[in-house]
Structure formats: C-alpha cells, structure tokens
Amino acid sequence: MSSKKTLFMVEVAIFTALALVLDLLPAFKMPNGGSISFAMIPVFIVAFRWGLKGGLLSGLLWGLLQLAFGPSIFNLFQALIEYGFAFTVLGVAGIFAKPIQQTLKDGKLFKRFTYITLGVFIGSALRFLAHFYAGIVFWGSYAPEGQPVWLYSLIYNGSYMLPSFILSSIVVFFLFIKQPRTLLQSA
Secondary structure, three states: OOHHHHHHHHHHHHHHHHHHHHHHOOOEEOOOOOEEOOOHHHHHHHHHHHHHHHHHHHHHHHHHHHHOOOOOOOOHHHHHHHHHHHHHHHHHHHHHHHHHHHHHHHOOHHHHHHHHHHHHHHHHHHHHHHHHHHHHHOOHHHOOOOOOHHHHHHHHHHHHHHHHHHHHHHHHHHHHHHOHHHHOOOO
C-alpha cells in the first residue's frame, strides 16, 4: 500500500472520529436531533484536503458512527436519509479542493474565502435538504397545531443548520489562514 493511500485512510479515520467527538460536545442541542457544533469542520477539512472521495467517505463514516449512539430511528428509509445521505453529502464540498489548494499556493485570500464558503455552503445546504425532507416525512407530527409541516421542518432544521454553516465557514477559513501548509495535501 502506498504512503499516500495510508495517509488518506488514517486522516479520514482521525478526522471522522474528531467529528463524532465534536458532535457529542455541541454548543446547543435541539430537542429532537440536530445541534449547533463544530462537528462538520473535520469533514470539510478532509474534503478540502482530499477532494470529493475523502469528503464523501468521511461524511458517510460519521453518519454511520452516529447510528451507534442510539439516534431516533423510525425506519430504514429515515436512517438512510438522515444518517447515510445527510452526512455523506457534506463531502460534496470536496469539489473545491483543488481551487482551495491552489489559492493556498498563490496566496489569494479572497478567492480562498470564496471557495471555502461555497464548499461549506453546498455541503451544508445538501445536508439541510436531507433533514428538511425527513422533517416533513418523518417528524411532521411534532409540528405545532395549525403550522404547515414544511414550515415546521424549515424552521426547526434551519435553526441549527444556518448557524452551523456560518460557524463552519469561519473556523475552516481561519484554519486555512493560520495553518495553510498543514492543510495542503502533502503526500
């Protein structure tokens, strides 16, 4: 096995474990799942270092690990959407790995900020859409009487996903300023 492949597997494992630990220590936890935390940041770092493959794998593994901690599961379809798909799609941010790494080499700060924000936004938006859909289909009975289920899901999931997106964008950008060489793919 090549050293690059070994480094890839080790980094995916370590950053995925870090995502899980950060998820267990949220800044704010919602009553029926979801939280404002730093947990998405390690997945975005993997995505920006290793691209789509690394990001998707890290997101998928994080979602699978969460299943081990006893989440509310209604059926297999809901588990696939909220733990398989929702966390895996965070890794779509990896489509910006090469442009971000190039801005690190070129020193183009504004472009770096733009690519990082776009990557974090796309990953977060796709995760939000998965939870939004699941909120309508599986969690609709929690909507207050008279409130449309779609609005309940939008408010509930948006109330933690929007702050998590903002927090992740700021922290990932800050990390890519303070430790640019560390964050470049090195193998």
